Amino acid sequence: MLVLAHISDLHxxxxxxxxxxxxxxxxxxxxxxxxxxxxxxxxxxxxxxTEPEYEEAARILGLRDGDAPFPVLACPGNHDSxxxxxxxxxxxxxxxxxxxxxxxxxDGAVLMCDSSVPGxxxxxLDEETYDWIETTxxxxxxxxxxxxxxHHPPVALHHPLPDSYQLRxxxxxxxxxxxxxxxxxxxxxxxxxPAATSFAGRPLVxxxxxxxxxxxxxxxxxxxxxxxPPGIAxxxxxxxxxxxxxxxxxx
Numbered sequence: 052m053l054v055l056a057h058i059s060d061l062h063x064x065x066x067x068x069x070x071x072x073x074x075x076x077x078x079x080x081x082x083x084x085x086x087x088x089x090x091x092x093x094x095x096x097x098x099x100x101t102e103p104e105y106e107e108a109a110r111i112l113g114l115r116d117g118d119a120p121f122p123v124l125a126c127p128g129n130h131d132s133x134x135x136x137x138x139x140x141x142x143x144x145x146x147x148x149x150x151x152x153x154x155x156x157x158d159g160a161v162l163m164c165d166s167s168v169p170g171x172x173x174x175x176l177d178e179e180t181y182d183w184i185e186t187t188x189x190x191x192x193x194x195x196x197x198x199x200x201x202h203h204p205p206v207a208l209h210h211p212l213p214d215s216y217q218l219r220x221x222x223x224x225x226x227x228x229x230x231x232x233x234x235x236x237x238x239x240x241x242x243x244x245p246a247a248t249s250f251a252g253r254p255l256v257x258x259x260x261x262x263x264x265x266x267x268x269x270x271x272x273x274x275x276x277x278x279x280p281p282g283i284a285x286x287x288x289x290x291x292x293x294x295x296x297x298x299x300x301x302x
Contacts, residue, residue, distance in 0.1 A: 053158040055198075056080050056121075057091040057284040059240025060260035062130065063107050064098035072261050072281045073111045079283070079301045081113075084120050087285075088156055093240030093258055094128025094167070094202030096140065101132075105139035114140065124154050126163040128202035128241060129172040129216065133165075149180045153187050159196045159235070159288045162187055166201040166218055174203025174218040174241070181227065188231055196292040197231075200238040204257055206250050210267055212274060213242035225251035236294040238286065243275075245282055245298045256296045258284045 061073045080090060092112065097104035106115075113119030127136055127150050134145035141150075149165035162184060166174040176184075188197060205221035207214045218224065228234055228251040236254040243260030244267070259282025263275040270276075280300040287295045 052290060053156050053288040054088050055091055055286040056087045057238060057258045057286055058261055059093040059258040060095040060243050060262055062095055062098040062262040063104045069262055076261055076281050076283060076301050077111055081120055087121050089122040089124055089154060091200050091238060092125040093200055094126055095130040098130055100130060100135055102135045102139040105135055109140050122154055124161055124163050126201055127165050127167040129167055131167055149177060151180055151183050160191055161198050161200060164199055164201040166203045172216045196235040196288060197233050198236055198238055199234055202239060202241050204239045204241060206248060208242050208246055210265060228253055235288060235292045247296060254294045
């Protein structure tokens, strides 16, 4: 059984508010030693995509000193910038190609995919990323279930803001899923609201936002609820390849 914590949309901008909320969430997760196999961070880690924002993220997530109690797996969102992200968050040479990575566990694999489009708020898995997904899955044990994690949901969530910036060409992703039964589900962020739906016959789970929570159309005219506490999702991938998700707020 694989247990994954999931946060999204930290939007670190140097402000005390954004820092405190991210620190509060990570402190809660550190209270669960040995209970979580990894932390997924599905994009919009920085608000402006600057190196100081990623340096702060590296400190909060425990990447700077390597003191995180579990692997931290991240992917960029539309507010992130690839070169500063690589340099200041990952400690790699700055480059503009997609930031894709895989972590293999005994009970499953997690592919962190870059759906960011430089200079745009839209999302897209480009040719290089699709090739990487196919190659990575080919190299895994055929019986090992896999999760794909990226920033932009590929379906409408019934709110005009996130629905304006969905993943482009979602039909290609659906085709990938049809060929790849080992993909047990999709994990995304971007919408600032915990949500569960399906896409191409697979579970699709959207993580809650850390910085603010999206108000749905029937909850009022103001889009951002900045007073709502930050949230965490916990995803459980069991021995049958079934994905179960739980949501918590951090007060």
